[in-house]
Amino acid sequence: MISTSDKKHLVYTIKEKCRVCYTCVRECPSKAIKIIHGQAEVISDRCVACGNCIKVCSQYAKVFRKDIAQMFTLLDAEEKVIAMIAPSFPAEFSEFENYQTFIGMVRALGFYKVVEVAFGADLVAMQYKKILLNRNAVPCITSDCPAIVSYIEKYHPDLISNLAPIISPMVAMNRVVRNKYGSDVKIVFIGPCIAKKAESEEIDCVITFRELREVFKMKNISTQNTIASVFDPPLGGKGGIFPVNRGLLRTIDIEEDILDGNIVVAEGRNNFQEAIREFEAKLVEQEHLELLCCDGCIMGPGMSPYPFFSGNSHRFTKKSRVRKYVLQKLEKFDLMEWERNVREFAGIDFSKTFVNHDMRPNKPPKQQIDEVYISMGKTNPQDHLDCGVCGYDSCEEHAIAIIKGLAEVEMCLPYAIEKLHNSVRELNDSNAKLASAQQALKQSEKLASLGQLSAGIAHELNNPLGVITMYSNILKDDALENDPIRKDLELIVDQADRCKKIVSGLLNFARKNQVNFEELNVNKLMEKSISSVIVPKNVKISLNTINKNPIGMLDKDQMTQVFTNLIKNAVEAMPSGGKISITINDTNDEMLFSVSDSGTGIAPENMGKLFTPFFTTKGIGKGTGLGLPIIYGIVKMHKGSIVVNSNNNPEKGSTGTTFKITLPRVHTD
Numbered sequence: 001m002i003s004t005s006d007k008k009h010l011v012y013t014i015k016e017k018c019r020v021c022y023t024c025v026r027e028c029p030s031k032a033i034k035i036i037h038g039q040a041e042v043i044s045d046r047c048v049a050c051g052n053c054i055k056v057c058s059q060y061a062k063v064f065r066k067d068i069a070q071m072f073t074l075l076d077a078e079e080k081v082i083a084m085i086a087p088s089f090p091a092e093f094s095e096f097e098n099y100q101t102f103i104g105m106v107r108a109l110g111f112y113k114v115v116e117v118a119f120g121a122d123l124v125a126m127q128y129k130k131i132l133l134n135r136n137a138v139p140c141i142t143s144d145c146p147a148i149v150s151y152i153e154k155y156h157p158d159l160i161s162n163l164a165p166i167i168s169p170m171v172a173m174n175r176v177v178r179n180k181y182g183s184d185v186k187i188v189f190i191g192p193c194i195a196k197k198a199e200s201e202e203i204d205c206v207i208t209f210r211e212l213r214e215v216f217k218m219k220n221i222s223t224q225n226t227i228a229s230v231f232d233p234p235l236g237g238k239g240g241i242f243p244v245n246r247g248l249l250r251t252i253d254i255e256e257d258i259l260d261g262n263i264v265v266a267e268g269r270n271n272f273q274e275a276i277r278e279f280e281a282k283l284v285e286q287e288h289l290e291l292l293c294c295d296g297c298i299m300g301p302g303m304s305p306y307p308f309f310s311g312n313s314h315r316f317t318k319k320s321r322v323r324k325y326v327l328q329k330l331e332k333f334d335l336m337e338w339e340r341n342v343r344e345f346a347g348i349d350f351s352k353t354f355v356n357h358d359m360r361p362n363k364p365p366k367q368q369i370d371e372v373y374i375s376m377g378k379t380n381p382q383d384h385l386d387c388g389v390c391g392y393d394s395c396e397e398h399a400i401a402i403i404k405g406l407a408e409v410e411m412c413l414p415y416a417i418e419k420l421h422n423s424v425r426e427l428n429d430s431n432a433k434l435a436s437a438q439q440a441l442k443q444s445e446k447l448a449s450l451g452q453l454s455a456g457i458a459h460e461l462n463n464p465l466g467v468i469t470m471y472s473n474i475l476k477d478d479a480l481e482n483d484p485i486r487k488d489l490e491l492i493v494d495q496a497d498r499c500k501k502i503v504s505g506l507l508n509f510a511r512k513n514q515v516n517f518e519e520l521n522v523n524k525l526m527e528k529s530i531s532s533v534i535v536p537k538n539v540k541i542s543l544n545t546i547n548k549n550p551i552g553m554l555d556k557d558q559m560t561q562v563f564t565n566l567i568k569n570a571v572e573a574m575p576s577g578g579k580i581s582i583t584i585n586d587t588n589d590e591m592l593f594s595v596s597d598s599g600t601g602i603a604p605e606n607m608g609k610l611f612t613p614f615f616t617t618k619g620i621g622k623g624t625g626l627g628l629p630i631i632y633g634i635v636k637m638h639k640g641s642i643v644v645n646s647n648n649n650p651e652k653g654s655t656g657t658t659f660k661i662t663l664p665r666v667h668t669d
Contacts, residue, residue, distance in 0.1 A: 010049045010065050010197055011042045017061035022411055024053035024062060025391025029269050029293075030155060030359075033391070034406045043406075046359055048150040049195035050293045051301025052269055064194045064301065068215055070205045074186045080112040081204075082181060084173050086191030087118040087236065088243035090325040091298040091318035092209040096223070099325060104229040105221050106190070106212075113181060114229070117191070118236020119341065120173025125239060125248060126342075127166045127350050132263065132288055139262075140164040140288050141279070142248060143352065146199035147293035148272060154359040156276055167352045169242060171200050175348050176234065192243070192300030195293075208302025234341035237333060240326040243297030244319045248290055267292040298322060364403045372399040376415040389413040436641075461503050469496045515555045515637050517667050522584060522591055523550040529563035530582070538577025541567070547586035552665045558634045565631055566595045566659055573599030573657060591665055596658040601648030610644060638663050 018039045025033045025040065032046035033053065040061070042053070053062040074081045083106050089099075096102045107114050124144060131137050143149050143163045152159050167175075174187050188205045189196060190212050197206040207215075216222070241250050264287045266275035272291045278284050294300050298318040373395070378384060384395040390411040392398040401407035410416055476489040523545045530541055570580045578598035585592040602610070611632040635642045640663035647655050 009044050010194055011044075011047055011051070011053065011062060012065075013040050013042060014061050014063060015039050017059045019059050019061070021058075022389070022391035023056050023058070025407075025411075026388065027052040027056045027269060028391075029273055030151060031392075031397075031401065031406065035408050035411060038408070038410070046154070048147045048154065048293075049198055050147040050151075050269070051194045052293075054194070054301045055305075064208075065197065066211055066214075067197065067205050067207050068211050068218075071188050071207055071215070074188065074205060075110045077186075079186050080181065080184070081110070081186040081188060082113040082115060082177055083107075083109075083111040084115055084117050084120075084170065084177065084187060084189045085231075086170070086189070086193075086243065086297065087116060087121060087240045088192050088297045088300070088303075088318075088322060089190075089209065090321045091243070092192065092303055094317075094321055098228060100228040100230055101223050101226060103231060104226045105216060105223070107229050108221050108226050109215065109219060111188070112185070113177075113232040115173065115177060115234075116231045116236050116240070117169050117173045117189075118239040118242065119234045120171075120176060120236075121169035121239030121242040122237050122338075123172050123176070123239075123342065123345065123348070124166060124169045124350065125242070128164065128248060131164060135262075138162065139279075141276075142288075142290045143354075144168040144242075144248070145292050146193070146195040148291045149354065150195065150198075150357075151272075151293070152276070153354055153357045156280055157356040157358045157360075159276065159280055160354045160356060162279075163354050165352050165354075167350050168199065169239065170196060171202060171352075172348070172350060174200070174202050176345050179345060179348060180234070192297050192302040194301050196302075208300075210302055210304050213304055233337075234345070235334075235338065237330070237335075237338050238326065240329060241322065244322055263288045263290060265290045268295045269293070361400065361404055364400060368403055369396065369399045372402050372409070376409050376412050377418055378415075383414075385414060387413065461499070465496060465499050465503060469493065469500065472496055515558065517553040517555060519551055520554050520556055520559075521550045522547070522552050522554070522593075525554070525556065525559060526563055526582060526584060526593075529560050530567060532560070532564055533567045533571065535571060536577065539571055539574055539580065540578075541580045541582065544581070544583045547584050547591065549586060549665075550584075552591050552663065553667050554638065554663065555634075559638075562631045562634050562661070563593075563595075565628075569628075570595060570597035570599065570657070573597050573601075578656075586665070589665055591663045593661040593663070594658060596656060598654065598656045601655040602644075602646040602657055603648050607644065607646065635661055635663070639667065640664065 020038045022035070022040075025031070025035065029050060029052065030046050030048050032043045032048070034041045034043050040053075042062075049064075051064065054064060085103075085106065089102065093099070093102050103114055128142065131140055139162060141148070141152065141159065141162050141164065143166055146168065149163060152163060170189050170191070174189075177187060178185060186204045187202075188207065189203050190207055190209065192209055194208065196203075199206075238250065242248065264275055264279075264284055266272045266289065272293060275284070275289055275291060279287070279289055295315060296319065299315055373379070373383075376399075378395065386394045390398045390407065390413070392401060392407070395412075398407055398412065402409060410419075472489055472492040476486060476493055479486040479489060526543060526545075530543065535541060567580065567582075574580075574597055580598075581594075581596045583592075583594040583596075585594075611629050632642060640661060642662075643660045644657065645660070646657040647653055649655070
């Protein structure tokens, strides 16, 4: 017998194979799939064992419990074990031209008898016929599909009273077999359905056609080493057509007349759910429902997948094979024997009761659902796309599943894409900052090396330059006003002074100055720096102070040098005149300075050399190439950053250069 605990865990996930596709969530009618860290887990209590997730999983990550070992245990116990074959077997074992060979292979496994469930289907169909032909009967829902019964018991328990109180063909045939061959026999049902494994405790073991193929291979049983055989009595009649769509109606010779009939047939996940919803809403009053979870039992999850069959392809071929088998059997059918068997087992109890296993989730408060929407970036109704990629029919269903712990926010494709875009942007920003930091490090190392060299050169040049300057001035003072040599001496003095400035610049560049921080008004500091620069009449300077707090901790002399040099460079970049725009802005923790000119701009090939010592684009005698490196060093000693943007191509817009300096407002060192 099947224990209560064995009914659970019929379907489970092989985590190593599970991929983030959510197909199983989409195909599960009971939403019994829980997503944890992107992987799907089956919630056994919610599962109705329909097997949809198994059929649609392209990675074969969804599998069902196999009971082959249990079957071998029964066969090895030397008890009378009877195999009951579901009428859909011709759709599975299409390779047998003569199905007596297939029956012989099953018998070769050691079964005492091999019977067909089709006779049980005949008996059940007669019970349904009494209800369907009774115009005064309460509209009913067929109960021969265990997945449908489980679905109604768990998710539409209000319809339990509408379930036809009739056992399934499998259970009916089980009672027939025990009545005929003894109550002590053991029963093994072989068919296309996983839900059959948990349907009834009267059955000792249930295996699928997939499992039967494995058993044949394990035992090396084939057509070559098997003696053909026939089913043991009682034999079925039209019940053999039961597993195809509308099989019940055809078994009892009732037409589905759209004008006169009162029967609605619905098969497959979407159709049976819609039929139940409309039935429950009384939109199809006075109608009986014939429901199958699969598209006929011939498409059950226990049927073999590729290479025998692939998905829902060959559905009509399978239907044709079942129909052909039934027609061939009816050609030689012993109607009198069948009627005698029907009378013999007419007294069997065909009744069944159902249990309320209500699993309907309570809908969370709207506020809680809205909080989930916000976490997914769905702040407006227009953001609720109901695209179904997550596996749920609507964004609301997905949000409720998240609240219930069944789903994850990342299952939402628009949210995942937006999160990916943000991650890419953050990564690009991080890469840009890293590149800037690497460039700054290289520049610092370069400046440090050049600083040591410059200090040595400046130290060695200071003394001889002092001598040259002193004696050239003495000689110049002694020379007469009209003496031609006086002009040569003036040139020597000028060039010596220029060398002195270069040496002074080298010392400033090389010196590791101690920064003397003090509280300053940066607005006044900038005004003083502007006033200390000689500005031609054709150059206009505008100062825009939009900072909220002008007070910051800086080294007054060094920052004056920075601003003065930047303004001088801007003036020299506009020989024909122009405009210099200076802006001071701030945040709570930083001070932002911008110096822009409308000059000729800097060529792209020179942008990487701006802070290199002795590099200059000015003419000979007009620059030492130490101004910007000194500015860079001062800014870095203030723990700040400096960025340059420039355009020298009029076709790309206005030409000019902008220096942006960011400094911390307060220093704790």
